[in-house]
Amino acid sequence: MKQLSDLEFLKLSKGQKFGYKLGRFFTGIPRAILNFFLKIWGFLKKCGVSIGRECADIVSTFIHGDWKTKTSFFIMGFGNLARGQILRGLLFLLFEIVFIGFMVISGGYWLSMLPTLGKVGPSKEYNELLDVYVTKYNDNSFQILLYGVLTIFFIIAFIYTWRVNVKQNRIAEKILATGKKLKSGKEDLHSIVDDQFHKTLLALPMTGIIMFTVLPILFMILVAFTNYDGTHNGYTNSLFTWVGLDNFNTMLSWSGGSGGAQSYAATFGEVLIWTLIWAFFATFTNYFLGMFVAMAINKKGIRFKKGWRTILVLTIAIPQFISLLYVSKMFAKNGIINGFLMDMGWITQAIDFFGDPSKPWLARITVILINIWIGIPYLMLITTGILMNIPADLYESAKIDGASGWQQYRKITLPYMLFVTGPYLLTSFTGNMNNFNVIYLLTGGAPTNAAASSASGNVGYTDLLITWLFKITTGAESKYYLASVIGILVFIVVALISLVVYNLLPSIKNEEDFR
Amino acid sequence: MSETTAKRHMGLKTSRAITNTTIHIVLIVISIIWLIPFVCIVLQSFRVENTGQVGYVIPKVWGTANYSNLFQTDFPRWYTNTFIAALVTAVLQTVIVLCMSYTLSRFRFKMRQPLMRFMLILGMFPGMLSMIILYRVLKDLGLTQENATPGLILVYIASSGMGYYVSKGFFDTIPMSLDEAARIDGATRAQILYKIILPLSKPIVIYTILTAFMGPWGDFVFARYIAFGASAGKNVAVGLYDWLSRDQISNNYTMFCSGGVLVALPVTILFMFLQKYYVEGVTGGAVKG
Structure with a gap:
């Protein structure tokens, strides 16, 4: 997509501006990838040149050196x-x-x-x-x-x-x-x-x-x-x-396995798509909700600021495995949540949150919701510090100009936050892609994906690539080679995402600026 | 003040009061939601009429049997394992992380940028992958199953140098002019570290110790892989996880709750005292990326 000058860009309507930005983003991807390969090529060239120079140096040292x-x-x-x-x-x-x-x-x-x-x-x-x-x-x-x-x-x-x-x-x-x-x-x-x-x-x-x-x-x-x-x-x-390359062929070929089992490529695709969806929602729901909680606590006129913060921060201290395991049992068929809902008379039959293969999305949405519970305290902490750093006069002048609270958020808070936390969001996204604990301790990957599990290590609908990898390496068959293939593919996906996003981030700061 | 502006002023005031009340209510609800599981776990740890899972929260018969029963199981052993691992890791990992981050923050040497880039790429590989080989190697060394704790400590601390980001960010904020002044006065680089930088770095040292302690204290996946199958080598996470397996949950559910309380208590207390440093570390680290 052609780059517009500032003047041309300002002439566009709101929708066009959005479309333009989106287009620029996607046309930027191939360029970023190309840049990456050019960099690798440059690196190799540099390596070759320096090896040649070293060799010449060694030879000349030998020729001109003394007997010692x-x-x-x-x-x-x-x-x-x-x-x-x-x-x-x-x-x-x-x-x-x-x-x-x-x-x-x-x-x-x-x-x-x-x-x-x-x-x-x-x-x-x-x-x-x-x-x-x-x-x-x-x-x-x-x-x-x-x-x-x-x-x-x-x-x-x-x-x-x-x-x-x-x-x-x-x-x-x-x-x-x-x-x-x-x-x-x-x-x-x-x-x-x-x-x-x-x-x-x-x-x-x-x-x-x-x-x-x-x-x-x-x-x-x-x-x-x-x-x-x-x-x-x-x-x-x-x-x-x-x-x-046999193992890569197995993992990436679409032909089905024996006995009508789903092919590895199909399973891999399913798990990958869920992993990306999960990482997206886990990152951004936590980010925005954490920010809102932080803003609510920071707001003028709110009392017991320290108390609210302490309550949330203390939940970070409790080891995740305890809270995750306990919460997963709360959502069990005979757990507290179902007991409460039935006492209230809202449901007559216990809901099987994590065990019903016919409702994969129920399990998936529940997991994302529970993850909000896990993540908000941490995000609240991070964003509190940054929110306090936003210069107060920005808001003052906005208020004088008559900006509403929502406008102040859209035009001041959000851009500032996104700028500062851009790198954090990226690492958080890739971290969530590999978030073993939450998935494994909450659901263990359940509900089982019957079509895919027979051949590929009991994979379930909430399994991420990382928990799938873990499952493959345990048990009698222990297909370590397939686990390695998945590991390499995870690396490629993570590296590609990081590469593209990193090149598009506005806030690639020069670290020397801090001095 | 004319009547209309006074009215508008009043309107603003009431609307602000309404917003603030709403926010207070929301915060109360949030606090309740966040605390409910922990309240439930404490309440259920005192339930003695039934050891399995039930659909109500308040115990019908109260008692401390779940706590005393813990000592008839391997739980004390797991607790000791975890405590030793966490303590040793906290000390050694702090040393390693500080070495790494101090060097990358303070020195400008040729391999610095490539090293940091290399570690960034290394971090993109799922750490789980290396567990497979580490398990086999540790098994050859006799550091798995019953003897899992030393093996685990090795795994925890060996790669801890990669987590240097937060403390590097802290060191970056200490002015270089301090170092330069000391250099002029004839201090070696080692002396600068011990006599000038470290005394200034109390917050980040405490933050590093705290996180280094909490990692092994709650670690599940590595411990599960390395202590595989042997009860004596488990840590609390693996032990308690197994109590909730399908065939054990009906006998051990309330014991899981009491065990969980005992595991959570020390870190929560530690955290309460050191909260300030933790908050500083997290907020500082995230801004600098």
Whole structure:
């Protein structure tokens, strides 16, 4: 859609303005995606160029360096040792020894098995002494994949360290050539709490993130290309192996499963659409209602402001699993809600809020309503602070101009709030897409979707992608590979939404502005 | 003042009074709605005539049997598990989060922007996905089922560095000129952190400890995955969840209520005292995104 100038835009009628904005939004999506790919391309190009530069640098270091530098290419840290930087030299040397030792002892094995993920599965062997068959366990696909990935991590770390080692020689030569002194081991130690303090501080958190987040995610991405499940657990029953893109084909093909079961793609589509609807309503109902509650409490002339706030805030303190589980039982067929409604004579038969497959929307709407109960206190807190930040003179002048309360809200409060909380709304939306607790503890995904559940892990009408993923990984079949595929698809959906919205948000603030 | 303006003034006044009364009524209704489940849970924890689920709220026979019965179950064990996990996590996670956020707020190094972007992308993967492999790895280490608590602590704290946003936002508001002045006086960067920044950061430290404590205290999904099947390794969330399963609910429903009260009580009290810091953290964090 063509971009209009300000003057042209102002000439449009209200409806046209809305249409124009909507059109601009949707025409903006492909551009945002294109931009994203261009950025990736730029990033790759930059990577390629810098790798080339590094290689040239390494070669020239080798050609122009003295014998100490040249030896360092093979014995890491030699240059440091020869030039009197004992501490650094020893560390480099130690790292090289550990690396070579690891590769000889086990790294080579893991790497060589990685293409097949193990050759010999568990076998039954006859034990003559005891006269029984004993299962002998051989290769372990799970460990091969895990340690294979770790080995690759280690190799990359080694290459990087080796590069640093070479670079240090070059720098040391330069410094000595100008007649200055090199840093001593004592100065190196001092820099840990001073110049290099950021590395010290980051060491522990980053190790944790790499070992417990990056590595598992990488592993699970790889699992999506294998047939790892409950019956191929890679050790005790049978090995698993690479299957290429088969799992993605299964998940995204429309042909039905065996016995008239719904295809995975259809189930995935249903669950995805509900996940998006849920995330939309869960985010915006909480947002607006929370804002209204905050505004009501903030209003001039309202008494016990602190009291109202405290009541709501205290409900945040109570662990969600207690309140969610309790509320889910309140809505049970023999629960308090039904008991109350029947005592009042409003209904004669108990309503089955979460168990009636013929009324999926009853369960879904109930879940959204209960989620309002969960979320409002938190949103009330967030919005209270921001509402107080809106300059009061804006309202004063609006009042003098005769604006009604609704107009003040539409023209001052809402735009300000949306501007400030834009990024929060985005994270809240994606957070709600992955809101495991509310769905799992409230309904467990019920009511069961009979058409879809036979093949795909008991999926129900209120299941989100994340609870579906969880269900698939529990139980006897435990189709880990399908869970990984769903996980990857969730990532793609979340990333796409974030990308598009983030590019369209007006309030991408420069963080340095705060200083 | 002429008569008409006086009248209009009166009209405005009454209309404002009406609005305010309506808002007060709405707020009372809201408070009641928000408190009802908690009142119900407390009332039902004292109901002794029937251990199952019933359609009325006020107990017919009052008693404390549900509380004393808790001690004949594994509940004390679950409670200890949860308490240890929450306490250790609160300490270690606070250290990690503060390290991370302080670094990303205060230092300008080459990998800073890429690192933050990388963690943003990492956060888009569902965390559930990594549970599958972490379970297998922890199982190999012997840290699942009965010994789930140390394994759980490991899982809670290991990735906690990714939740640095709120405290980074706080550190961003402390003026850089403080650091610079200290640098001129010859302080190392570590000294700046311990002697200048940390004493100024009491609110955010308390906020981080509080949230780090409340996470494991109410965690369900990781605990369920890792303590799978073994009663001794459960935390309160998993234990109480199982009491509401179809075959146990008729015997354990009121015990769930009393257990829930005991679980909610300490955090609620803690929260009452530290509410101020929590509110500050939440409101500050959301604005800065």
